[in-house]
Amino acid sequence: MVSHRLGVAVLVATAILLAESEPNRVESEKLQDVSGSPDAVFSDAEGGFKTGDGTSETIPGQAETHPHPIETGQADSAGRWVSIEVGSVRVEEPVADEKLENLQAEFDLQDALQQSKPVPTPRDHFAEELVIRPLLSGDIYTNFQFRTRWDTDLHRGKKVSHYRLFPKSLGQVISKFSVRELHISFTQGFWRTTQWGQPLLSAPPGAELWVWFQDSVAEVDVAWRELTSVLSGIFCASLNFIDSTNTVQPSASFKPMGLGNVTDQRFLRYAELPREIVCTENLTPWKKLLPCESQAGLAVLLKSEKLFHSSYHSQAVHVRPVCKDSACRETSWELSQTLGIVFDLHASGQSKREWSLFKMFSRTLTEPCPLASRSKVYVDVTDNPLGEELFDLSPAVSLQTQVVVLGDRRTFTVYDLLTPELYGPTCSLNILLKWRQQESVDMHRPVLHTERFVSGYGLQTGEINTLLYNSHPFRAFPVLLMETVPWYLRLYIHTLTVQSKGKENKPSYIHYLPSKDRQRPHLLEMLVQLPPHSVTKVTVQFERALLKWTEYTPDPNHGFYISSSVVSAMVPSVVAMDTNSTEECPLFTTLFPSTEESSYFVRVYSEPLLVNLPTPDFSMPYNVICLTCTVVAVGYGSLYNLLTRTFQAEEPSGGLAKRLANVIRRLRGVPAL
């Protein structure tokens, strides 16, 4: 133990020495940059640097950049604590991004170093990482995660005005609206589960926002409305379109992911905007929340023209309270920003199975973010066992780690960006994956996936079909299905059928909240048991309502969107599914699969639907206006004429001469004879 601690101290010292020269330069560059472009979020964080003693601030910052100091141990213990807590309180809801916690498992050893504090630690930490997973279809999935933790309480009376790494714009929002948890995602594209497997973090196409408020909030709806407006400003998105007609309060599908055991749905608000289009204007404010913006570290790769030359783009922000330490007497706030991108083999890879950081992002890595305490790149090499090599990875590193991600044990090669020798003589790191053979391999089907479509034709009625596939060979498991349908589709809830394998499958729990016209949507939640190796079909018929003519969108013939349905499930893990693994494992492990691997939590989103409503011909009002105006003009004119004219008995008219004279007189404007 003693030797270990000594070793760490030495390492820290060398890290400080090493870091002193280069990152200082970065820091000064950054300061110039910031002064050039004043930014509300960042200048405040930088303000701390300016006012304080420059050097004394940088050194702890650098100390953090070492891979093995205490902070990571803390983060890890807190993370694990969360998972334990969650396990005890709500079984169906572990932490969604358990990936990070799992990845942190490798730091378990450092737990013991809790007490030793060689340098004074700041109250906030920043960690960044990038996971690269080559997909069997030839595409490649990259997932960035930036995590800021701040050991402070934003709600406890005192006003927090000093922000360092945590973005002030978000911090103020959280304290003003008494937000307990905030999850927001912007996604362009649909995650192709059958081709790509499960994502590390799933999100529906468009925008999704769900918020848990503190139980001290009296007027939740008011706070929610104001919060959406503020967030739409922060993220340059049309979140202000969230109103009561697309907000629901799910009773079971969404539970808090952070600390706290209040699960009263009155404090939960959930909304989806399937129509939201995500583009660079949403990416820029998202990047500005990062401590290093896109100046250093992994964020330099975030170049928008490449990020949007992809098949899938999903960016998210999650804010939640977590434990400060294992004792959990105080809470700290955790902000995770994630960005998942799938690059396409045919469109962006020129059909060549060769991926590199430069090819994907047209940048290479040159340095870690100087404010980051961890900065790593993980490359998933699970499908690349040593015997039969599928692809070559260069530069080769020996550090590997095994983690259970989404019920599957996966092996990652780890690039620690804080070790300077990684960058080589050219001062740049370009990770390259090169396939040996060129044909694609079929992905084994994920255990759970879903599909959704509208059936029928014509503009009067229709049917929403949701297919839930369980491809596990022998295990049944329950899923929680949540459907939100706008009010203008009148659901016939008596036609709701749930069928699997041709037989009726009665849901064990149904929560249905009918819609109110122009006020709230339908909310349908149910718990369905999926038999092994089956397709379960949930159907419900609807009638299309005729809207008022001002309620149509500017492009009514495009159709109206129905947001994705959400399927939350505890899925039996792939490890447990593998029946042939008995030869490799010791016998004692196979009888009872270990609890952490037996099942895992997954949230799957179905595709949104586009439904055409009966639409009037909008040139009709114009015609009607023209016609009515004409009729009114003629009618009114003649009536007015009749009412105002004085009638006189006409004298018997004279001969032709008199009439002619009258015509001439009228032309001249003289009264007739």
Place this chain on the structure above:
Amino acid sequence: MGLAFEPFMLRTYMSENAMGSTMVEEKFVFGERAISYTREFAGQKKKTGGMPVDWLVKTMKSRGLEVYTQSFSQTLPFPDEVKERYMVRGTNVYGILRAPRGPRTESIVLSAPCSEGNNNNQAVGLLLALASYFRSQIYWAKDIIFLVNEHDLIGTEAWLEAYHDVNMTGLRSSPMQGRAGAIQAALSLELSSDVITSMDVAIEGLNGQLPNLDLVNLFYAFCQKTGVLCTIQGKLQRNDWNTLPGYTHSLSTMLLMVLKQGSGRPQGDHGLFLRYHIEAVTMRGINSFRQYKFDMTTVGKLIEGMFRKLNNLLERFHQSYFFYLMPSLTRFVSIGYYMPAFGFLALILVLRALDLWVQLSDSARPLEDGASEGEQDSSPSLLTLATPVIICHLTGLALYYLPVLSQEMAIQHFPVSETEAVVLTAIAIYVAGLALPHNTHRVLSGAGTERGWRSLKLFSLLYLAVLLGCTTLINFSLGFILAVTMIPVTAFIQPHRSSKVLHGVALILVSPATTLLLSIYLYHELIEYPVTLLECWQHFLTAVSQGILDHHLYGSLLYPLIALFIYPCWLQFWNIVFWK
């Protein structure tokens, strides 16, 4: 017929803004690759003796598409002798190109039928080449479905029914796995040669539905851009509208369209899409003896251009006309011009009915004054009216149900095939309807009265007017053909003792069957492929069997309409002629 004159025709124009400018730069250059796919496909097709499903799946998959298959089977009510099929079993293969960053809500379909023999191999080849080219592009906003369907229309129907999860025709098909949201538009491709001289567009769909005019305009715009000769009804457009040959040319083009639309048959695979509110056309490559030919690259560019335009579509096609007639590809007659023509025809019926009404009330009034006689006359009149109407409709029901139901019996007793049995039974019932005891009122109430036939005629006229009016709203051409033939004769027939034969012959000449026979004759005249009367009779028999098959396979409404409504209505008039 004056509709073919210039003042009645409008120039076609694009209504949809998204389709407006042709600012798409086509970059498709893989004509050679299309031909090599064609060769390979033809070889595989010969080897498997049908649709090479596995090869198609493998090829599409290697091009990066999500590939699914759908198998289906259908038993026809009686064997189809034209296409030689009875129990149909097949597989559709389709690959979905997922739009990058698309949420799977909208899609466009490109379909090519896998036909018998060596037909249409080029279409499949070009489809595959386009698929692999489209896959490498980043700009798609809608998913694209590449569909190769077996057994032409039956395959398309099976695919569409499975896609929309409906079952209307008793098809059995495997559940569908991959979908791509609401289909916005579809193009069907038929190509049977490596080079083409012109491109023909078929627009008439099931029950005379037409695609939005903008889609036809889009086809024309890209033909102009790529320089491909384009035709409609196999006829080029001419610019000399004012001259007599120009007029007859456009008239014959329009008449062809009227006849095809009136038949209610889909003129290509696209025809079945229209029911689902999916705008679709079929494009046929024609290889004639013209000198100048276009290669696959040009055709590919044409389709690429159209697809990129469809990809830009923000809303479904809705701006332009859905009801029109086309005397040439650049000109159309809108519903506003042709409906009045029908209106005037229908006015004859209404006026005639009014006349009868007045006569009836005139004759009733003195009778009422004369007390008891009126009551005697009016009380049985309802019965006398209802009996012939019911008998006529029962005949219609028999005509609708019996041919298919009684085919077994017919085969046992007569040396005919099933198809012949069905057709001949239909004709027999049709003719037998003429000989039915029409004068039931004589049994019921003694001699037929003047009032009796007048009331029956009044009812029949109004019935016919309503029927034709409804038909015209749905399928103008059919309604118009029936109106032109039936209205003048039916309006003026009377049970005259002297000219009974004359009236009878006139009525038979305008009966639906005769109209069909004449239409077939006219059609063959118009496509410059004249037939003799005997051949025409053969075609007539085929048309009847195909009509019944269309109804059972795709839900075409022509046969039930004729059997259940038009024919009974016509029988009522027949009844009037022989009123005693």
